[in-house]
Amino acid sequence: MKPAPFAYDDPRGLDETLDLLARHGEDAKVLAGGQSLLPLLNFRLARPTRLVDVNRVDELAYLRRRGGNLRIGALTRAATLERSPLVAAEWPLLREAVRLVGHPQIRSRGTVGGSVAHADPAAELPAVLAALESRFHLRSRRGGRTLGPEELFVTHLTTALAPDELLVEIEVPPLPSRAGTAFVEYARVHGDFALGGAAAVVVLGEDGTCERAVVTLVAAAPTPVRAREAEEALAGGSLTEEGIRAAADLAAAEVDVPEAERPYRRALVSELTRRALERAVTRAREAA
Numbered sequence: 001m002k003p004a005p006f007a008y009d010d011p012r013g014l015d016e017t018l019d020l021l022a023r024h025g026e027d028a029k030v031l032a033g034g035q036s037l038l039p040l041l042n043f044r045l046a047r048p049t050r051l052v053d054v055n056r057v058d059e060l061a062y063l064r065r066r067g068g069n070l071r072i073g074a075l076t077r078a079a080t081l082e083r084s085p086l087v088a089a090e091w092p093l094l095r096e097a098v099r100l101v102g103h104p105q106i107r108s109r110g111t112v113g114g115s116v117a118h119a120d121p122a123a124e125l126p127a128v129l130a131a132l133e134s135r136f137h138l139r140s141r142r143g144g145r146t147l148g149p150e151e152l153f154v155t156h157l158t159t160a161l162a163p164d165e166l167l168v169e170i171e172v173p174p175l176p177s178r179a180g181t182a183f184v185e186y187a188r189v190h191g192d193f194a195l196g197g198a199a200a201v202v203v204l205g206e207d208g209t210c211e212r213a214v215v216t217l218v219a220a221a222p223t224p225v226r227a228r229e230a231e232e233a234l235a236g237g238s239l240t241e242e243g244i245r246a247a248a249d250l251a252a253a254e255v256d257v258p259e260a261e262r263p264y265r266r267a268l269v270s271e272l273t274r275r276a277l278e279r280a281v282t283r284a285r286e287a288a
Contacts, residue, residue: 003041007050014059014139017166020052022141025163028052032075032114035106060113060168063087070094070172074113078125082107091172093181093199097128100183103191113167116152119159122193122219126153128183129170130224131199131216137169146171153223178204178211180284184276185218186268194219196268198251200276202239202284210234215247215277220255220269227251230273239281248274 009028011017021028029048031037032055040046054060060075063084070091072081081087082098101107101115101124115125116136130149137146138161152159161167175181185197197218205211213234217225230251237243252270255262 004044004047006041006048009050009052010056011052011054012056014057014166014168017052017054017057018139018141018164020050021164021166024050024052028163030054030117030166033077033110034114035102035110036114036118036120054166065090068174070174072112072170072172074111074116074167074169076112078107078110078112078115079104081112090174091132093128093132093183093201094172096181097124097183097199100124100185100194106191112170116170117159117161117167119153119157119223120193121156121221121223124183124185124194124197124218127197127216127218127224128199129172130226131181131201131214132172132175133214134173135171136167137171138165139168140165144168149224150226156222175201176203178206178284178288180204180280180282180287182276182279182283184272184279186272196220196265196272198269198273198276200273200280202234202277202280204284204288208238208285208288210237210239213247213277215251215273217251217254217269217273220257220265222256225254225256227254227273229253234277244277244281245274248277 009020028050031051031053060073062073064071078098078101088095135146136152181201183199185194187194199216201214203212213231215227215230230247233247248270251273252266255266257265
């Protein structure tokens with residue numbers, strides 16, 4: 001199929017982009033990597049009257065550490081994240097997850113900001129960035145604002161971005177010294193959308209118990225899910241096999257999918273969460 005007719009803009013800077021979004025609002029759609037948007041256009045599931053192509057807004061394509069935090073420009077390609085020595089050394093959870101995003105061709109075009117703004121609950125990056133407690137910086141002609149994951153992700157394919165706003169940067173805080181991370185997902189075919197997944201961050205105390213844990217789930221609900229009851233069950237504990245299994249079951253209880261799918265998806269998410277937590281604990285102990 002072919003997309004419905006649309007006007008096309010090719011801005012060369014952030015200011016010009018924000019001007020276009022302010023002028024056209026809900027009639028415009030931002031085009032970055034196009035890995036999610038173009039299929040929607042071709043199937044006419046999305047019919048914007050104008051595309052604002054940001055691929056030449058080079059000031060949004062960067063990956064750097066500043067003030068201890070990782071700063072990811074919204075136009076940074078997934079492949080850049082995957083190949084970065086800085087990311088591999090300091091934020092290995094991002095690298096582990098991004099390598100499961102589609103295929104190399106998709107990662108070479110798809111952008112980090114585009115994946116976040118598309119807000120597919122089965123996508124890896126939104127869930128992992130939520131597990132790392134990232135902050136999302138938005139800009140418009142009205143000013144800027146910063147949102148956390150639970151503020152940004154509203155429901156399936158929907159974020160809190162206003163029609164005139166652009167996601168410009170993702171800020172990821174550093175991991176503590178005694179932290180371990182892991183990401184596990186299951187898809188029927190490599191590169192396909194996951195049927196379930198889990199990202200885990202485990203921070204050990206000096207005595208080897210769990211000082212803090214973060215668990216987020218992929219393809220479990222209309223948004224990335226923060227499994228807070230599972231996190232609370234792990235905090236302060238000795239991270240036994242039984243405790244991890246119990247926490248994984250608590251995480252699976254957060255799965256919110258159609259009733260016919262629920263038993264299978266909860267069993268799947270429980271197992272994936274257990275694996276992610278066990279790997280994160282092992283890596284945390286190695287780091288400590």
